[in-house]
Amino acid sequence: MDDLEWRSSVNLIYEVGYGISLLAILLSLAILCYFKSLKCARITLHMNLFTSFAANNSLWLVWYLVVLPDGELLKRSPPPCVGLHIVLHYFLISNYSWMLCEGFYLHTVLVSAFISEKKLVKWLIAFGWGSPAVVIFVYGLARGLAGTVDDNTHCWMNMTDFDNILVVPVCISMFLNLLFLCNIVRVVLLKLKAPASLQNSCGPSRTVIQAFRATLLLVPLLGLQYIVTPFHPAPGHPLEYTYEVISAFTASFQGLCVATFFCFFNGEVIAQVKRRWRTAFLSNRPRANSYTATQVSFF
Numbered sequence: 001m002d003d004l005e006w007r008s009s010v011n012l013i014y015e016v017g018y019g020i021s022l023l024a025i026l027l028s029l030a031i032l033c034y035f036k037s038l039k040c041a042r043i044t045l046h047m048n049l050f051t052s053f054a055a056n057n058s059l060w061l062v063w064y065l066v067v068l069p070d071g072e073l074l075k076r077s078p079p080p081c082v083g084l085h086i087v088l089h090y091f092l093i094s095n096y097s098w099m100l101c102e103g104f105y106l107h108t109v110l111v112s113a114f115i116s117e118k119k120l121v122k123w124l125i126a127f128g129w130g131s132p133a134v135v136i137f138v139y140g141l142a143r144g145l146a147g148t149v150d151d152n153t154h155c156w157m158n159m160t161d162f163d164n165i166l167v168v169p170v171c172i173s174m175f176l177n178l179l180f181l182c183n184i185v186r187v188v189l190l191k192l193k194a195p196a197s198l199q200n201s202c203g204p205s206r207t208v209i210q211a212f213r214a215t216l217l218l219v220p221l222l223g224l225q226y227i228v229t230p231f232h233p234a235p236g237h238p239l240e241y242t243y244e245v246i247s248a249f250t251a252s253f254q255g256l257c258v259a260t261f262f263c264f265f266n267g268e269v270i271a272q273v274k275r276r277w278r279t280a281f282l283s284n285r286p287r288a289n290s291y292t293a294t295q296v297s298f299f
Contacts, residue, residue: 010244015064017252022057024256025050028263035272041117045105046262048128049098053255056091059084060252067155074154081155086140089166093132095254096173101128102215103177110187131169139165177219185216214261 029050032043063084067073073081101124108115143151143162151160233240263269 006241010248011064011068013245013248014252015061017249018057018060018064018255021253021255021259022054022061024259024264025054025057028259029054031263031269031273035269035276038268038272041121042105044121045098045102045124045128048125049095049102049258049262052091052094052098052128053258056088056095057255059088059091063088063157074157077153077155082152085156086136089139090132090136093135093166093170094129096170097131098128099215099219100173100177103180103219106215107180107184110184135166135169174219177215181216181219214265218258218261 029047032038032047032050067081067084105120105124108120109117139162142165143156143160147160147162151158151162233243
């Protein structure tokens with residue numbers, strides 16, 4: 001398999017992965033919007049996280065399906081193409097800022113007994129969408145003013161030293177999330193060891209524990225893409241193809257994993273879907289008993 005054919009195969013993995021992830025994320029958003037009884041602070045954070053993934057996956061599909069096949073467009077690097085790169089990476093950073101918000105929320109709810117969740121959510125919304133804007137502004141300004149001609153070709157998608165402006169905040173957010181989760185484990189274990197009476201009064205709820213488990217699984221999964229970045233094999237290295245395939249899968253299927261852990265495997269969501277399914281099933285059943293009773297009384 002020559003290099004061009006190989007690159008096409010890797011790009012296909014990205015396209016399929018982002019497409020499946022986008023469908024899963026949109027379905028998750030539809031479910032959370034449909035069931036009004038699920039509305040709470042935690043679900044609000046989930047919906048913002050899903051929105052960032054939906055936007056990011058959509059823009060990646062535009063990149064792979066529209067921009068990448070157009071070699072002339074990549075050479076010219078017009079402002080709209082560079083703008084796509086900027087907006088795409090804004091939502092990419094937003095994915096990680098919202099995962100940090102998820103971890104911080106769980107940590108605050110478990111550690112702090114008295115907290116206004118409404119105020120906390122407002123601050124987290126401002127941070128989740130605001131902090132990536134600051135990072136992207138610094139990145140765009142630095143690359144636009146200090147980047148060489150080679151740095152600013154291919155719609156800015158080629159790797160440069162300016163990428164560290166994006167990578168460092170992501171790694172910091174992943175590290176902070178791991179610290180939050182480690183402390184959450186400590187707090188949960190302490191509360192589970194407490195007497196039964198104290199567990200009932202101040203122990204973590206089942207839904208919070210489920211959300212913690214999902215976050216605990218997702219944090220290393222979402223961070224894998226950036227953790228392995230420094231170990232990128234040199235061009236022509238035997239492990240280069242393996243690295244590219246792993247990167248394609250871990251990056252493009254992140255949205256599917258987020259939707260699965262935070263929605264499809266969510267106990268509250270499953271209970272609501274089952275309840276609605278039973279209601280719809282019972283309402284569509286023929287009323288055989290009522291009909292029989294009417295017939296008997298008539299005669």
